[in-house]
Amino acid sequence: MTTFEGTKEIQALELEIMEKKRQLAQLRKEQAPQKVENYLFLTTDQQTVTLEELFKDKDELIIIHNMGRNCRYCSMWGDGFNGVYHHLLSRCEFVLSSPDDPAVQEDFAASKGWAFPLVSSKENTFSQDLGFKNGKTSMPGVSTFKKNEEGMIYHCSSAYFGPGDEYCVIYSLLDLLHAPSEDFVPQLKHNLRSSFQLTHNVAVGVKHYHEAIQFYTNIIGMKVEEQGQKETKFSMNGRNFFIEDSDHNTVHFEFAVDDFDRSKQKLLDSGCRVDHVYHSKSEMISDPFGLSFHLYEVRKNN
Numbered sequence: 001m002t003t004f005e006g007t008k009e010i011q012a013l014e015l016e017i018m019e020k021k022r023q024l025a026q027l028r029k030e031q032a033p034q035k036v037e038n039y040l041f042l043t044t045d046q047q048t049v050t051l052e053e054l055f056k057d058k059d060e061l062i063i064i065h066n067m068g069r070n071c072r073y074c075s076m077w078g079d080g081f082n083g084v085y086h087h088l089l090s091r092c093e094f095v096l097s098s099p100d101d102p103a104v105q106e107d108f109a110a111s112k113g114w115a116f117p118l119v120s121s122k123e124n125t126f127s128q129d130l131g132f133k134n135g136k137t138s139m140p141g142v143s144t145f146k147k148n149e150e151g152m153i154y155h156c157s158s159a160y161f162g163p164g165d166e167y168c169v170i171y172s173l174l175d176l177l178h179a180p181s182e183d184f185v186p187q188l189k190h191n192l193r194s195s196f197q198l199t200h201n202v203a204v205g206v207k208h209y210h211e212a213i214q215f216y217t218n219i220i221g222m223k224v225e226e227q228g229q230k231e232t233k234f235s236m237n238g239r240n241f242f243i244e245d246s247d248h249n250t251v252h253f254e255f256a257v258d259d260f261d262r263s264k265q266k267l268l269d270s271g272c273r274v275d276h277v278y279h280s281k282s283e284m285i286s287d288p289f290g291l292s293f294h295l296y297e298v299r300k301n302n
């Protein structure tokens with residue numbers, strides 16, 4: 001076969017696949033939505049939230065069925081969704097669900113820099129009822145929902161995840177390389193050259209708390225996520241900013257580590273100092289060169 005003939009065959013197959021995908025999408029839309037119950041989940045701050053509340057002010061919702069922090073493949077899918085999350089919000093809400101404990105979810109999502117919300121399905125039958133859990137075996141995938149004017153919730157469609165699917169672009173890119181991609185193994189961490197993983201959280205201590213809240217809301221245009229008397233959580237461009245009432249103006253970044261004691265000792269041996277201790281695996285630290293940061297150990301067990 002000549003190069004020209006091979007190219008024509010590839011193009012013809014690509015067009016055929018595109019048409020099959022269009023037909024598949026249409027078949028899914030023709031399926032009658034099924035009414036579902038208003039499941040209860042736990043958020044990363046240990047609050048109860050209903051399936052209906054996950055819609056917020058929208059009438060459509062995408063929920064990712066994630067197997068948890070120990071699955072490096074699920075983690076890679078999550079990284080991909082994080083890149084398009086802000087685009088999806090123009091049409092629907094987007095939430096990732098996993099069986100992990102909320103505290104584990106919170107730590108892991110911060111270490112990955114994920115901007116989308118996570119909920120724990122550990123205490124409900126959501127994944128099992130949707131066909132993504134059989135006994136103790138979980139399967140990754142996605143389900144979509146819609147809500148009518150009366151607040152009734154309907155399951156519209158679902159799909160399972162796996163290597164080569166439509167929901168992770170990396171496999172399509174690897175298939176374009178000459179070398180085979182069957183031995184590809186995704187990485188859990190973004191930064192492989194360091195044990196310190198920079199998170200998407202920034203703590204800002206301010207002397208004039210209420211004036212600062214007005215400034216970051218009205219002038220900078222940050223979105224208020226949670227507001228309290230002494231601390232307000234803002235979000236902007238995939239980053240969380242915790243504005244805290246303080247005697248001093250300070251800025252702290254955040255590093256997540258797997259071994260807190262070893263990492264802390266390494267810092268102390270290099271001239272760093274501890275500014276504040278929250279608990280045995282969470283401390284505020286300053287280095288000798290002007291950078292201050294929160295250091296914490298990622299929780300691993302449910």
